[in-house]
Amino acid sequence: MTSPLTxxxxxxxxTAGPTAPGIRRATARDAKRLTxxxxxxxxxxxxxxxxxxxxxxxxxxxxxxxxFAATGEDGRVLGFYALVLSPPELDVMPELDLMFVxxxxxxxxxxxxxxxxxxxxxxxxxxxxxxxxxxPPAEGFYLSVGARRTGTVPARPPAVMWDRPELLLPVT
Numbered sequence: 001m002t003s004p005l006t007x008x009x010x011x012x013x014x015t016a017g018p019t020a021p022g023i024r025r026a027t028a029r030d031a032k033r034l035t036x037x038x039x040x041x042x043x044x045x046x047x048x049x050x051x052x053x054x055x056x057x058x059x060x061x062x063x064x065x066x067x068f069a070a071t072g073e074d075g076r077v078l079g080f081y082a083l084v085l086s087p088p089e090l091d092v093m094p095e096l097d098l099m100f101v102x103x104x105x106x107x108x109x110x111x112x113x114x115x116x117x118x119x120x121x122x123x124x125x126x127x128x129x130x131x132x133x134x135x136p137p138a139e140g141f142y143l144s145v146g147a148r149r150t151g152t153v154p155a156r157p158p159a160v161m162w163d164r165p166e167l168l169l170p171v172t
Contacts, residue, residue: 021078021110023117026067028059033077034069034100042103043137051135051160057082057098065097066121070110078105081114083121083130094122095131096169099138115145115169122171132167139165146170 026034034057038044044052061067066083079101086092096118101110122130133153134142143149147167155162 021070021072021113023068023070023113026062026069026080028062030067030069030077030080031057031059031062034062034067034080037077037080037100037102038098040103041100043135047161048135048137050158067098068114068117068121070101070114078102078108079110079114081118083118085125093129093131094125094127095133111141112145119169119171127171129168129170132169134165134167136162136164139167142167142169 035055038055038057039052041052057067061082066085067080068083069080070078072078080098081096081100082098084095084097086094099111099114101114118130132142132147139149142165147169149165149167151166153164153166155164
């Protein structure tokens with residue numbers, strides 16, 4: 001899938017190189033690259049750093065969830081997301097579990113491209129909405145792509161030391 005990219009607030013199209021990035025299903029071989037992207041994210045510096053210190057996106061996680069990567073024409077992973085679909089009998093809402101865009105690819109529309117792909121996957125799974133428990137600095141991005149805030153998820157020390165916004169992203 002390729003698409004022109006529009007940075008937030010811009011009226012013109014631009015691409016992240018000669019061609020727009022593609023999105024593909026992540027594989028177990030991507031685990032180290034996705035882990036590096038998470039651990040190296042500048043969004044998790046300072047007091048947020050403990051959240052990703054030692055975090056690992058393992059091959060088993062990639063194989064058991066809907067994980068998709070946006071890649072440049074050189075194959076470099078520019079960003080990824082993980083959609084967690086739970087069996088209906090668990091009565092748990094499907095959730096965007098992870099979404100990261102490489103620092104040097106931010107502002108190019110990669111996040112919006114990933115969200116549109118996620119919406120397509122969610123539609124294919126007959127979903128109406130996807131739950132997002134957001135990293136606080138990312139809330140504005142999710143609101144800008146149509147999510148609406150529904151509440152706050154309280155901190156759960158020692159893993160998460162701060163409250164996080166809870167949002168619902170409409171699929172249609």
